[in-house]
Amino acid sequence: METIAKIRRRHKVNGESISEIARRLNLSRNTVRKYLKQGDPPRYQRREQPKPRLGAYEEQLKTWLEQDSQHPKKQRRTARRLFEDLQAEGYAGAYDSVQRFVKRWKQAKPALSQAFVPLIFPAGDAAQFDWSHEQVELGGVVQTIKLAHFRLAHSRQPFLVAYSRESLEMVFDAHDRAFAFWGGIPKRMIYDNPRTLVDAIKVGKQRRFNRQFLALANHYLFEPVACTPASGWEKGQVENQVGNVREWLFSPRPRFKDLAELNIWLEQQCRKKLARRKHPEQSSQTIGQVFAEEQALLRPVGKPFVGYVEKACRVSSTCTVGYDRNRYSVPAEYAGQGVFLRATATQIKIVHEGKVLACHHRCFNREQQILDPWHYLPVLERKPGALRNGAPFVQWDLPVPVRKVRDHLLKQDKGDRAFVEILLAMKAHGSELLSVACELALEHKTLNAAVVLNHVNRLKEPQPVRENPVPGHLRLQQEPQANCSRYDGLREGHHGQ
Known part of the structure; x- marks a missing residue:
């Protein structure tokens, strides 16, 4: 195209002769004359190639293409797959013949793949x-x-x-x-x-x-x-x-x-x-x-659906169960037992015989341990040394006074066992009461388990005293009255002696 344009411009605009154009563009004079005679650029058309070997199989190929057109696009056979199926039927020709036939068949078929029927939905439907x-x-x-x-x-x-x-x-x-x-x-x-x-x-x-x-x-x-x-x-x-x-x-x-x-x-x-x-x-x-x-046309919503995915699992020796590549803790007394793990979008619950043993916020990271320190308290009673480096206790968010008492006790000999006694009291009476007891112990600067537990007992509300009924023959008929003069008389008598 570019060469034809140059020849036409040189001859018709610049007035150059055919010989001069042929010499400068390194073309033959016949080629220059041909391009000058034709006004439009040349068109190349591919002749219809004979396909003698495919002829006997064209009807079979059309049948397969019609059948495939009724299937979803992902389930239709490619030209290569059709070629292989034809070979199984005895076809000995080339793949190109099959490919060109499939292409022409698809071009001749009306394209309805992008035509849709408009949809109308009633309100609330x-x-x-x-x-x-x-x-x-x-x-x-x-x-x-x-x-x-x-x-x-x-x-x-x-x-x-x-x-x-x-x-x-x-x-x-x-x-x-x-x-x-x-x-x-x-x-x-x-x-x-x-x-x-x-x-x-x-x-x-x-x-x-x-x-x-x-x-x-x-x-x-x-x-x-x-x-x-x-x-x-x-x-x-x-x-x-x-x-x-x-x-x-x-x-x-x-x-x-x-x-x-x-x-x-x-x-x-x-x-x-x-x-x-x-x-x-x-x-x-x-x-x-x-x-x-x-x-107004939607059906009213009642109770929300309590949906979860349940998985049967066994509690490991480290008191955990696994889900979604994370580990969640279970109370230590259930180690080695079979439980059910129920996963929702936000929570992980561990259930045993209908009883919820533990409930954790679901973690979506990977290879994490979600551990509740209270689940390991029975283990601490037998192995108090685990308090110092145990994974559940490293990041334990205890109240500040309790934390101070812990840090002081762990510096002492057998302080870990003493702090376990405090933790048992904390589980029994609550964190608020134990925090006040630890504050009192810090104020008096007497930090040991016995003092803290003594403060806990003193802070507990006293139990109401139940009055025992008095028999009738023991009741006073006339209650004595207070008489201070009797006391003065006793004093005088004592001085007289």
Whole structure:
């Protein structure tokens, strides 16, 4: 193209001869004449290549392509896979022939993959759910959080809540929060096919949902609906919300102290900023105004669903059980026994025979030990030396007076055993009473276990004295009266002697 343009300019604009142009551009004169005669640039067309070996297999290939077109895109065979299947049928030709045939067949087929049917949802009918991954800065550290998206399909009212995981217990907590935020429950909840919710995908819309998730649906009485695989348009509202929320709320990257502060901010954004946007269909109203009308048609929320993931485990010799690559302490008397660990979005509970043995705030870091020092008190009675370097006691947040007494006693011989006696009293009578007892011991500068325990006994409220009934024959008929003159008389008599 560039050479043709140069030849035409030199001859028609500059007036150079054909011989001169051919000499300067190192071309033949015939080539220069050819380019000057044709006005348009040359077009190269590929001739139809013969495919004698594929001819007998074209009908089979068309049949396979028609069958694959009825399947989701991810389940369709590639040209390479079709070529291998044809070889199994006896085809001995080249792969290129199959590839060109598949390409021409797809180009000739009407493209309906981007055509959709507009959907309309009545008020109170349905809501859509999805996850997204967003970048935030929590406590000065950039992290990827998992953002749960809810969207009422009629009013478009969104709800957002962030977690560190996408596990089932987070799904339970997210639904509790969403229904509480909306003040009601829609008739249907539309989902993708996440593994946390769907155990098996069957023909059509049939699904085998997770049993614990079905317990959530039965509690709130909504119908769970799963989309067709690879058909995101069936919940297109929440799919679009993912991209919009990323642009509106997470660009630039926001900063927060922790996850709880982030969730408070997200709820405020849903209630104010996002609810004030115009409704896409009812442009005269905002999303919040349409939501206020829809809210009356939502089913009222009753008690929240107490959802958890339960795991059977055995308490180790260090009095801990493991979950999500962390260790949580259990009272020492249950070491070696089988217990059940119940994990929610915020707590870890250890249960034995229906009794809650321990409750911890859930930790989302890895390889951490969450230890309650009180769980190890029976071990300290037998091994008081563990008080100095035991992991549960290193960062123990004791009251200041108790800490001062501890630091003083641990410098003495057998001071660790003496402080264990104080800890036993603290567990029996409470930290406030023992703090006052330690303050009194510090004031008198007599720091030992006996003094502290003596102060504890003195500070305890005295037990009420129960009066014993007096028999009738022992009761006084006439009570004596106070007479100071009798005392004076006794004094006088004594002096007279």
